[in-house]
Amino acid sequence: MLKLNIFEAKTHLSRHIRRLAAGETILLCRRNVPIAEIRPLRLPTNKARPIGLLKGRFKLGSGFFRGLPDSVIADFEGRGS
Numbered sequence: 001m002l003k004l005n006i007f008e009a010k011t012h013l014s015r016h017i018r019r020l021a022a023g024e025t026i027l028l029c030r031r032n033v034p035i036a037e038i039r040p041l042r043l044p045t046n047k048a049r050p051i052g053l054l055k056g057r058f059k060l061g062s063g064f065f066r067g068l069p070d071s072v073i074a075d076f077e078g079r080g081s
Contacts (some may be wrong), residue, residue: 003027003034 002016002024009016009028016026020040028036074080 001025001027003029005029005032 002019004016004026006028009026020026020038023040025040026038027034028038071080
């Protein structure tokens, strides 16, 4: 963890951004008293999620695939009363 006073952080911001991108955490201080912690964000994963992760862990009821009542469909389509 890198400990920086505000002046140092402002003066060399681009250098410290590179360190953040590399995974380092910065403890921001005012007169050597910690006031904030700056951490890098987690990068999103680009992996495709596998299909069927919950297979066998729950069951759908028999009415799950039945159509909705006409009144509900009308409400969704903006034709409801």
